[in-house]
Amino acid sequence: MRGKFPKLLVKSMKRRNHNKCTDESNIDQENSWKNGDFLRKRIDFPIPSENSLSAGAIIGIVIAVLFTVLLVLSIFWWKGCLRPKDTLEQDLKGLGQHTGIFTLRQIRAATNNFDPANKIGEGGFGPVYKGRLSDGTIIAVKQLSSKSKQGNREFVNEIGMISALQHPHLVKLYGCCIEGNQLLLIYEYMENNSLARALFSQEKYQLKLNNDIHHYNDGTAHYSLKLDWTTRHKICIGIAKGLAYLHEESRLKIVHRDIKATNVLLDKNLNQKISDFGLAKLDEEDNTHISTRIAGTYGYMAPEYDMRGYLTDKADVYSFGVVLLEIVSGRSNTSVKPKEDSFYLLDWVTYYNNFTSIIWYLKITYV
Structure with missing residues (x-):
């Protein structure tokens, strides 16, 4: 395709470069437009290399990474590493209608701050202490040991189970206490x-x-x-x-x-x-x-x-x-x-x- 470019288009190109009218590049550009050589110039676009990834492959990689991260987080959640710290406390509060909730201050006062002289035995959870509440009630406090094989979930299970059992030949559970790292069960004293x-x-x-x-x-x-x-x-x-x-x-x-x-x-x-x-x-x-x-x-x-x-x-x-x-x-x-x-x-x-x-x-x- 040959011929002269329309004069209006050439003038338009001149106006776009009016700030650099003395530049030789603009003169060459004008000549190329006049002669129609501009259309014959090769326009080079970057050719994708063999190592570059397609959009579909990139999307697949992103999905795989997200799935792996979610899987790892799910495992940590299942093991309890990422659960809210107050989950156990909330579970215990849900047992309040069947079981009394005691404060750590009450239990410390009752056992004289877990005085070794008040220790009366060793149970499945850990040491058991004798105590006296402010109203004069004698209690036995079972303290969950940090080295105990029983975990928090078993602790909650024991509370829920015992609180539902009432019989003359079963030790009565008065309540429980959970504050900080203290997990305690309060029984009647025998x-x-x-x-x-x-x-x-x-x-x-x-x-x-x-x-x-x-x-x-x-x-x-x-x-x-x-x-x-x-x-x-x-x-x-x-x-x-x-x-x-x-x-x-x-x-x-x-x-x-x-x-x-x-x-x-x-x-x-x-x-x-x-x-x-x-x-x-x-x-x-x-x-x-x-x-x-x-x-x-x-x-x-x-x-x-x-x-x-x-x-x-x-x-x-x-x-x-x-x-x-x-x-x-x-x-x-x-x-x-x-x-x-x-x-x-x-x-x-x-x-x-x-x-x-x-x-x-x-x-x-x-x-």
Whole structure:
């Protein structure tokens, strides 16, 4: 295509460059327009290299990166690393209608700032302290240990479960406290401590019923527990009633998983109550299931649960049978001697081999 460019278009180009009319480049440009050579000039555009990415590839990479980031954040959230710090506190406030909420100041005042002199035992969560509230109520405070195997979720589960259970043969939960790194459960106080101490300990206790008074050289009077057959029978019946409630009568079917003499507490009237539901297992779906986490005490666990994780309420019945042997025989389930293996009560029963021999042994022991 040849010919002269319209004069109007040429004049327009001159006006656009009126500030540089003396520039040689403008003169060349004018000549090129006049001769029509401008259209024949090669216009060079950058040619995409082989290594450059298409728009679709870039979008795909961005989506993949975003998906990976969201996946990582989801994992951290699931593990609790990114959850709000007040989530546990909000959960506990939701339990307030069933459970009392105590302040840390109240508990510190009640236990004299967790004075070691007020420590009365060690539970599944950590140390247990005796305390007195401002209204005079005696309490037992279970303090969650930072080294405890039980986590915050289990702590909330225990509170929710215990608060829903009310029975004469279960230790009553008054409430809880959560402030900062303090996670506390507040129970009713059991004056005569645990059945294990009553049966096996050589210590003297300040008991108020069925006791013998002993006067010592220091002028103080101490009391030692006397567990006659009537009292032992009452304790056995109490444990059975408590387990029946957990297994059959409560709204939820609950397997305790750690029935033993140290988890059976005695009040001032020697009434028995089951404690420590930190190892309890809710079994809402089936009558039986395989437990992925074995919890309990060796020597008290049923063989099918200990070896295969097969958990039913019969596991508690087995443990209850071991406790019955302890109550009847007056012997601790576990006896460890220097340079010897542990010797359990079931081994002792197997050694005597028949019921008559066991009755003969009991007559020698108690008659």
